[in-house]
Amino acid sequence: MRYFAIIFAIMLIISGCGTNEEKQESNSGVEEFVPIAVDIVIHPSPIEVNKEVTFEATVTQGNEKVDDASDVEFEVWKDDEENHEKIKGENQGDGIYSIKKSFANIGTYHVIAHVQARDLHTMPQRDFDVVDLTATQTETDTEIEHQHAAEGDHHHGSDLLIHFMSDEKMKVDEESKLQTHLTYKGAPLQGAKVRFEVWPDGQEKHEFIDAVEAKNGEYSAVKTFTEKGLYNVKVHVEKKDTDIHDHKEEKVTIQ
Template sequence: MKRKFLFLAFMTMVAFVLLAACNQEKQEENQPAVLNVKIKTDDHIELNKETEIACLVTYGNEKVTDADEVKFEIWKQGNNQHEMLKAKHEGNGKYVVKKTFTEPGTYSVIAHVTARNMHNMPKTDIAVGQASNMPAEQNHDHDGEEHHDHHSDVTIMLHEQQYHVNEATELTAHITHDGQPLTNATVRFEVWKENSEKHEFIDAHEQAKGEYKATTTFKDKGVYFVKVHVETNELHDHQVEQITVQ
């Protein structure tokens, strides 16, 4: 009788462990993956030398080898001519272009990546030519934490934070123009859930110089996109940010 009781207790414990493991696996499966793009390039590049500019594309823990499109937008700061180069996949989620820079200066690089019905566009700045002739630059190694606009003299950054369903959430954008806070602009947040045709537009208000805020409530968990629209009499620009609501 005692052996039978111990056997039943053992089997119950085994069943409990297996059930807990299954529940954990289901929870992990239900967690939405995020398209992540990380630019891989030197922050200082020699003149007249072929240079590799690359990005690593992942979706959750998966290396994306079949992205719909990967392009690099490259331009010299202060120059309105932007070059768009189509990248080739070299394996393990690494997409590459080759370029030779013939003029010294500070260049901006944006990786435009479309995959898994998502779009991500991180940006970084690189110095080309003699380092002693280059102004001090802050190199942004983006892995989803910051997102900047592709306009050469406008920078838009959505404040990073945690987002929770059914809670009033304050969206904050920091906007600069020519390195200075952009004030008295008309700013709106366009918000939509992944694969949804319904877009919500929310007017933002300037709380401090170059800082614009608006409040919204996310009704469902999942991946959302937030497009920050910026308008003044002289410019009209925008930036898209991908977020996850838990």
């Protein structure tokens, strides 16, 4: 009788272990896949020839800033050129990896942020312009004609250039300045009607903000963002006496 009691107790213990194992497996389930996202920011803007600028890649996974990326590398090259420069990004904390670089020539450039983090890889690309705001009208007209012949931020070929500018660090619930510098045929464009169209990335609700011309060719407006995240900003430019009606779209990150 005692022998059967011992066997019964052993069977209860084994059964209990099995139940616990099943519960652990059931509770663990399958981990939900959350991709990493990378937002590229370049500042200051506009990017001027022979002046140092900062490239930042903000890496996130869901709502979490990724500070432990195994590798972040910026690949930079000039449009239509085969030479690509690759620079390793420095970890600045808070999910930000950055490099500093200057450009000796004006033109259209491209940058790819190659990010390897948590066994995931992504490589977003951003295009940008390097300009010379001090160039004479003749020099600017010639350079712009080659630089922007195929871009969508011009009017009548390459006559209108729209250079979007914003605060380097824009934070939620604080006033942020949106600015654009306009040149038409190499000279500042004065007296234009300029509006900023702003909307959160991936959403349909758009807000239009009228800009004020602070000085020749420079227009600005102030906005307070109520939520963090990536936003689209489209600069709309109109001037009836020159038949200008154009726009250019950029992205900003609110922290």
